[in-house]
Amino acid sequence: MTHPLFAKHEDTLNKALAAIATRGYWSPFVEMPSPKVYGETGNADGEAAFKAHTNHTFELDQPSTGETVGAELSPYGFALGTRYPKADVDTLIAAAATAQRSWRAAGPQAWIGVSLEILQRLNRASFEIAYSVMHTTGQAFMMAFQAGAPHAQDRALEAVAYAWNELRRVPADAHWEKPQGKNPPLAMHKRYTIAPRGIGLVLGCCTFPTWNGYPGLFADLATGNAVIVKPHPGAILPLAITVRIARDVLREAGFDPNVVTLLATDPNDGPLVQDLALRPEIKLIDFTGSTQNGTWLERNAHQAHVFTEKAGVNQIVIDSVDDLKAAARNIAFSLALYSGQMCTAPQNIYVPRTGIRTADGQMSFDEVAQALATAVQKLCGDPARAVELLGAIQNDGVAKRIDEARSLGRVLVDSSSLEHPAFSGARVRTPLLLQLDAATDLAKFSGEWFGPISFVIATDSTEQSLELAGSLAAEHGALTLSVYSMDEGIIEAAHEASIRGGVALSINLTGGVFVNQSAAFSDFHGTGANPAANAALTDAAFIANRFRVVQSRIHVAPQAVPAEAGQPA
Amino acid sequence: MTHPLFAKHEDTLNKALAAIATRGYWSPFVEMPSPKVYGETGNADGEAAFKAHTNHTFELDQPSTGETVGAELSPYGFALGTRYPKADVDTLIAAAATAQRSWRAAGPQAWIGVSLEILQRLNRASFEIAYSVMHTTGQAFMMAFQAGAPHAQDRALEAVAYAWNELRRVPADAHWEKPQGKNPPLAMHKRYTIAPRGIGLVLGCCTFPTWNGYPGLFADLATGNAVIVKPHPGAILPLAITVRIARDVLREAGFDPNVVTLLATDPNDGPLVQDLALRPEIKLIDFTGSTQNGTWLERNAHQAHVFTEKAGVNQIVIDSVDDLKAAARNIAFSLALYSGQMCTAPQNIYVPRTGIRTADGQMSFDEVAQALATAVQKLCGDPARAVELLGAIQNDGVAKRIDEARSLGRVLVDSSSLEHPAFSGARVRTPLLLQLDAATDLAKFSGEWFGPISFVIATDSTEQSLELAGSLAAEHGALTLSVYSMDEGIIEAAHEASIRGGVALSINLTGGVFVNQSAAFSDFHGTGANPAANAALTDAAFIANRFRVVQSRIHVAPQAVPAEAGQPA
Incomplete structure (x- = not known):
């Protein structure tokens, strides 16, 4: 009954679980943009794929108004000209809610298996994503590749591993049997069902759209939630590619692709985001950005559990x-x-x-x-x-x-x-x-x-x-x-x-490790213990509130023999 | 280097960990008020101890203004006449903050060991607590004994077990070593220190002061926080006894007893509680009570992680x-x-x-x-x-x-x-x-x-x-x-x-289990998935945000031999 995608990636998952427990060095996604790993034509293909996105409308088969949005500018001096299907917020939320119902019912192994399959596909698209990150964030190519692709994928996998680490600790059922002295024991069968919170909202930033966006996205997905990804209007493309790949995998695995949707916006989308963030259907928000916006979310989006990374003084x-x-x-x-x-x-x-x-x-x-x-x-x-x-x-x-x-x-x-x-x-x-x-x-x-x-x-x-x-x-x-x-x-x-x-x-950093660097599976990025972030990437606290447990109990026949009826069988 | 109180109770802890994982029936605290378990004179001694509290000032060696407060009325028709030392909020917070510093440094095993020792002492005081619960809440004696003492102790132990389950998953240190091809690997030693949030505030209710109060109290304590216990003005005595026992154990174990303090109040303490709940030093709040008050805390105490149990329609x-x-x-x-x-x-x-x-x-x-x-x-x-x-x-x-x-x-x-x-x-x-x-x-x-x-x-x-x-x-x-x-x-x-x-x-409950009953270690009480409670008693989400992890890293000599230098030793 193991979900095939769970079985396919179980070995990677187990290694990730070992890594977060021991916190030594480990990474399944190769950080060097090597032709041996990513293919001889990987770089050229990725760059071509990026270029094909420019001055073009990004295809995405999700509910749309028919209009398009998007005004990204490369910090390297040109307009991307990429347009994205415009989504109506009400329609998007309704579609996500519908998709979430069957996604919820699929259960933990499906959530984890699909998440890991998405990651594998994202890894294959590393060059395309790298060029998209480069030309939205302004990162130099090598950083855009490493932080934007394999390192972001590592952080995502880390979140999936933490999710499974939480989910697997809730048994699917239990036999509860309470002795009653000489009377027959009270015996019950109990079922424990993981109840995801509903819809998560990921609010991306313009400097590390994937590295900072993936943990929340994958933490939500791996715990059975639907996710609306709202990129920063200045860095839409890397997350649009991500969403499209996620939707492909969901569809191929037999799920409603609206489990993951994109909300692309034009610049100055503050009022739209504030309205969306207060919607009762939005139960989880992951935000990276300014202290002003993050604090606003913490103080106003009471219906949601809000995870923020804001400004700080290093x-x-x-x-x-x-x-x-x-x-x-x-x-x-x-x-x-x-x-x-x-x-x-x-x-x-x-x-x-x-x-x-x-x-x-x-x-x-x-x-x-x-x-x-x-x-x-x-x-x-x-x-x-x-x-x-x-x-x-x-x-x-x-x-x-x-x-x-x-x-x-x-x-x-x-x-x-x-x-x-x-x-x-x-x-x-x-x-x-x-x-x-x-x-x-x-x-x-x-x-x-x-x-x-x-x-x-x-x-x-x-x-x-x-x-x-x-x-x-x-x-x-x-x-x-x-x-x-x-x-x-x-x-x-x-x-x-x-x-x-x-x-x-x-x-005493004097060698090849820099204070800016944070290694997935080993370094906790942020702590949640000061105003720069109210959560760490990634620990149990980053995951545990993304789902609840709903139980049921019913009487069953006792398994033990009451005390007076002689020795237990 | 195992803390002696941790070693003393480790067997109980391990059984509790097994119970929360399998969720079958288990309880270390005997629910029947049996003379064989609690002593031939247990009942009489407990009742006498309760009576000695009436028309008397409750001794508590914590910072006090010198005045007293308290106006509890037994639902059985008499005034308790118990007076409690009045505490000044500023002084209490300062004392808790001071105590928390050394408590924090003691580390997870001390937090867990001391918590479990307190529970054992509370169990011995079960009759005294039962009569105090009876004459503040109005519960009949049997329920006051069971829900007020052993079942509340079970719920507390459950919280301690969940706390240890989280704490033990963060390694104290790690060796991180990243290969660098033909160059020597980058190697670092990392330390991970549990950083408790600071001071927790437990806001008790008047119907189940111990059963509903203990989970937050012990979750805070077991994760290294100091705790200010603010009972409902109508049900102070059971928590006052609890705080006194906790302080005794802390003192005997060599800690500042102000790790746990009591804030007893006269009726209509709303404004005082609201001021206290917004204090920046208060990082955790556990509340049981009305929807109005619980929602107020959720919407206003932004500096704290707020756990609430409020009204519901069953x-x-x-x-x-x-x-x-x-x-x-x-x-x-x-x-x-x-x-x-x-x-x-x-x-x-x-x-x-x-x-x-x-x-x-x-x-x-x-x-x-x-x-x-x-x-x-x-x-x-x-x-x-x-x-x-x-x-x-x-x-x-x-x-x-x-x-x-x-x-x-x-x-x-x-x-x-x-x-x-x-x-x-x-x-x-x-x-x-x-x-x-x-x-x-x-x-x-x-x-x-x-x-x-x-x-x-x-x-x-x-x-x-x-x-x-x-x-x-x-x-x-x-x-x-x-x-x-x-x-x-x-x-x-x-x-x-x-x-x-x-x-x-x-x-289909038709026998000896009633819908009102919730068994520790097996039944999740509340889910956090509807407005009656934003958390469950007890799951990982109830614990994971009560502490953070602060890490450090420093270069050390690599353990592996670089690739060109021949075979690994």
Whole structure:
């Protein structure tokens, strides 16, 4: 009676379950865009598939008004021209509700099996998705491929594994038998049915539409809910491709494809989203975006369980460091990667004004600041190589923010525009690095400056740095905290600060791991313990409220023999 | 390094874990008030301990203003005269926050071990707690003992088991090692620290202060949170005793006893509770009570994760029945038990106006209504026996509601006052049973009439009965649904209705199990899938949001040998 798609992917599922339990390195989806894995023509085919979407109407056989929407602009300097079928919200909700009824009845193995099959198909479309991610988010190709495809698929699989881990712990039925002394026992047969919540709404973001959108989408799907995917109007295509693949798999498996639908919108869709988010049929909302919108959902969408990832202030505490150059290289990479447009990118770098200890002796604050500045400049010195790291600026708001930030403090490295060798209209900016002082500038650095904007902040001591790191994370939110120290006591104090701030800590990163990176199956992305996110990707809390258990009980014949009737058989 | 209290109770914990996984019958706390289990003088000692609390100030060594509060009235007709130390909210929160810091650092095994030790001590105090429950809630002694002591302890243990089941799945650390082709792998050591949310607030009710209060209290405690227990002003004593025992155990185990504190209040404490519930330090709220107050918390206490159990409309669908007398006896018992003041007590009994099929042939609607009326009358015919089932009416509001309800429809059985043989001032009322019609009276029976008030409702068909049952549960909430049918198809349809309504279903109860009863470790109490409760007692969703995981990572030497360096060792 095992669902065939469950059986097909059971081995992968079991490996994923082992991985989330032990949290060592594991990934089933190859992160290198290798022809050996993805086919000799994979790259070319994917790019062609992306190009075929431009200046074209995206085919999607879901309920539509007949009109089309869509106004995506590539940060590399051209309009996508992709149009999407416009959906009427009422019709879409009705279709999702209808589809959910039979989907619900299919049960956990079908939900898991279909989810895993969708993931396998998405993996095959990795190049197509990568180019779509690149030309909506502005990520450079390699990041668009890795974060947009295999890493996003990993995060999705992780959510499916957590879902199964929860679902499998609810038995389908039980025999309950309560002794009654000399009287026959009371005996009942009980059935436990998983009751999904209904319809989930996934609200995508414009920087990581798949990586941030997949966990909620697959967590909903794997627990029997229907899902309406509402991409950010600036990054529709990667999720549209995803929805189409999901619908193909659902249809082939004999389900109503409206279990997964797309709600594509034109820019400035706020009022539409607010109306939708308050609809009584919407029971789950997964949101990635601004603090303002996320907080609005948390405070108003009472009918739904709301999962949010919002803004935060990521911080680095430099106390002492063995190899300052290596540390500066690592930090500069984190600042430059996708132009600081990662929710995990550091912003505040605290350095004691009295300087720090290194293997090469004491370094002054200015020397440390200069080392960081030099590392950033080196990384961006060769425009052709730099653009492969920086990518492009997703929208004009980020570019304007760089200009606003410039006057906040002393400029250590100024941001400049770069020409992209392949895309003449690309919006490319190098990182802006400023110097601030904890004594006077708290108001400047206690909020998020999203984009390639960061601050080297003079503090009275590492103690003050850690105090700031913990309290800012707790008050304003943070997804990452990084510490550099050669002192075990300071590392332990940083650990305490990270718990106070509810933020993940990285210690002495000087090599090939960067604070921005979060590995599925091992790193919890976000904690839910500070305002940057009310949930982690992924843990039991991310899953457990997406379904309920409804039970029934009926008397049956006892299995045990009552005490007075002699020995049990 | 196992905490001694964890080791002491590990066997019980493992049995509880097995029970929640298989959901068969299991209980470690003996439900019969037997001298063999609870001691020859257990009953007398417990009653004496209760009496010693009356007209006395309850000693509690927690921060206090020096004043006292408390105005509990026994539904059996006397003022308790127990006074409790008054606590200042600011001082209490500060003390809880301080205590929580070291409690947090003690880690999961200490949280679980201490929680289980508290439960063992509570079990020893079962008689004292039973008399306190009896004289605050109005429950008859046997129910006060069972539901107030061992069954409440079972529910608490269940919450502790679920907590450990979640906590143990987060490894304390991991070795993460990512291959890098011919280069040495990236290797990191990761630590995962459980970060409790902070301070939990338990808001007790006046009918089942321990049974409904313990799950939240112990779920919080077992996941490392401090807890402020705010009993209903009408039922303080059972939770005051509980808090004192918890503090004793905490102190003996070397912890700050302010991990658990009591906030006793005088009646009409609404504004105080609202202020407290919005305090930023309060991260978890467990509430049992009115829909109005529960909904207010859900909509306003945004800083906390709020768990509520509110009002509901419990229903019985009678389609056909083998032995009508047995069914009527079972239903009448459910109506009379604690005078319908159980959140699980049935209110609406749907019977087709065309009558039903029984083993003795067709019965008309009136015959079914009369059978139910007769069964209620028989059960309450002998006042001395009846009061042991009915108990007393908790407060005047319930008594007044009976009077209001009387005019809603045709009276099948009128409610009357009974003299209690042992307590001359006891507020005892027999159940009121009215006849209504689904065609005209929906507005009358679609809300909760809390107390011994129920309706036999004529419907067009069982189909309509099930439609009403599902939709009322979904819209107005319900904790129980019961169906009587000899037809497999109808039972399956009832199962579908129960899933639509998100409500637990009992089928053909004619023997020693009653729809009001919910067995720990086997029955999920509430589902979280309809407005009667936003969570179940107890499942993973009841636990998973009470803590977060904060991780750290640091580079370590790889364990594997890179590919080019030859074979792995």
